[in-house]
Amino acid sequence: MPRIATGLDELRALAGTDLGHTDWLEIAQDRVDTFADATDDHQWIHVDPERAATGPFGGAIAHGYLTLSLIIPLFNQLLEISGVSMSLNYGLERVRFPSPVRVGAKIRLRGTVDSVEPVAGNGVQMQLTFTVEIEGASKPACVAQAVYRHYA
Template structure:
């Protein structure tokens, strides 16, 4: 991952700073997420019943798609500020699930820097727009405004 100074990162506000590689969302991933969260709604885990719905098959949980933020960010070409000792998720300002991700589809993350602010000496808050695109689809799976804090 490319490293940049805090000042250089701040100057990227308003720009796409990274796009990830494509990642396949397959049924085993969906099933594992269902097991981890206890959300076994049939549209996620029962291909035969889900085939009878407007989705025509199983779909990923919206929260599974959202939870891919760190994985897709790591897979992206987004730079990171140098000297980070620790980073933590701080939360989100908004999340919209726009298009279901069907089992077997590939997704990628697109990251736009909204703001980078120093909260106190050595503690920074980075607000990103996180868009999950679905290969071959016009509309994204989700758009979220996500906040990460990191410490240098």
């Protein structure tokens, strides 16, 4: 169950909060192939499991940007926001991909609310650090600092 924040005051109160982690999500080849079709990135390390098995990662891997994009649906498992008129993905401050996600691996999202500051227009800007963990791995797949804006 996600944490629920209703309104800007409850969002402000989340500054410094560890939101915990999501359930594990298995990365299947069909998800990687669909992402390759959507982005026109059909590099063999992603879409050719036989060739990728002899490559540098020992198998096909997810696109880094696929891993990054999965923050969006996974974040919904961490925090549900209500009582606002509009929420916007305002951007990213920093993104790194320390370790590839092999097809068949499971990932989960860990999130921390770094800060919540007021912005013009009766809103708040929330900065979060997201870490995409790989089951059984010592290094994360992705670490990103995301910025969202929420308006009353």
